[in-house]
Amino acid sequence: MTVVAIIPVRYGSTRFPGKPLATIGGKPMVQHVYESACKASGLDQVLVATDDQRILDTVAGFGGEAVLTSKSHVSGTDRLAEVARGIKAEWVVNVQGDLPFVRAQTISRTLMPLRRDRSIFMGTAKTAIYDKEEWFDPNVVKVVTDGKGFALYFSRAPIPYARDVLAPDQHHRQRAAYKRQRLWGYRHVGVYVYRRDFLLKFSRLRPTILEQTERLEQLRVLQAGYPIRVVEVEESSIEVDTPEDLRKAEQYWRKCLR
Template identity: 55%
Template sequence: MKVIAIIPARYSSTRLPGKPLKDICGKSMIQRVYEQVKLSTTLDKVIVATDDSRIYDTVKAFGGEVVMTSAEHKTGTDRLAEVAKELSSEIIVNVQGDEPLINPAMIDQAVRPLLEDTSIKMGTLKQRITSQEELESPHVVKVVTDKDDFALYFSRAMIPYPRTDIDNTYYKHIGLYVYRRGFLLDYAKMKATPLEQKESLEQLRVLENGYKIKVVETKHQAIGVDTEEDLEKVREIVDSVRCTVDS
């Protein structure tokens, strides 16, 4: 069963313009993401999808595979679907282009349920929340699942509400998605739904249309880059690892 990862990459960003091309210790962010994703053991191919010639040229220069897509897409899912239309793979993985430290094992964890159970149309990841700051932040998306680890709901609010002290375990959603190709193409055609618009969470469209999302717990840390401060933090981590290896 062929599995292909697609990394959507836009040049424009409200908080950090030109984010995919930002330098991280001698390599662009998009190159570091690409190289990490390539280490996944469940993938057959990795493709960058962009609407910007600068990103396209950068990926080509380091030997990566890249395709140009429409500049009219409103979401990464739309960009993903445009590329997926031309592919024959059964499974498509959507990897965020702003996670240069992504652990390839996280990709494998998300992909395996779809390899093992053909009835699963979509999957993603969750991680236990360990800080009150993350729990209360609307920028950290929370997820609750049923007994079989299928998503019940995603929210920017604290869910479930802690009315009792029986169990204070909470999970944040990690935005890595795995799709059956056919489902991805159908999903991209679905209209935006009320809860999706209220929470500004595109994955709620899937639940509101009656489909299931498998959610796998991961213990691996994910550090997304949204601000200059995030970028400096990642640079420090990469530099410290490089220095340790050199010594």
């Protein structure tokens, strides 16, 4: 089967204009994401989908492949679907462009369940949260899954709510025991795998109340009644949404990857 990874990026980010071209360790962020995706096993092609000529030229400059898309898209999924309509692929992998240090193994592992079970048509990934501040951070999307590894819900809220730890009427001993365990929940990792025909169907679904409330596109899929397979991976917590995140990413690169 043919698998194509697409990295949807746009120049005009509300919180951080020009984010894909911001440099980390001397490289533009989009290059970090692209090079990580190219290392993933099981991919036949990696593309950047962008609405801006500057990003297109930058990708061409480091030897990558990119396609120019419409500026009218309101979501990364719409941009992804535009490219998917013009390529011959059975599976499409969406690697979000704000993950400069995404591991190649994360991409490959997210793809594995769909390779093994052709009845699954969408998958994504999660990683453990051991930091309480991260668990409460609304910019960190949390996910809970059922016993078979399918998503029950995604939220910016701290889910599941640890009542025995956080409720004011609970004993100090219970709170201390839970904190020693350190696992607060699971963070959603921005890598998706779609069967191509389902991606095109997804892009035609109307936005839902849950999606608009949380500002999370994947809730459109759940509210429409479609399952999402979630695999657990080991992944860094660096996502770049703001200039402050970029400073943290630069520090991480200097400390861990230089």
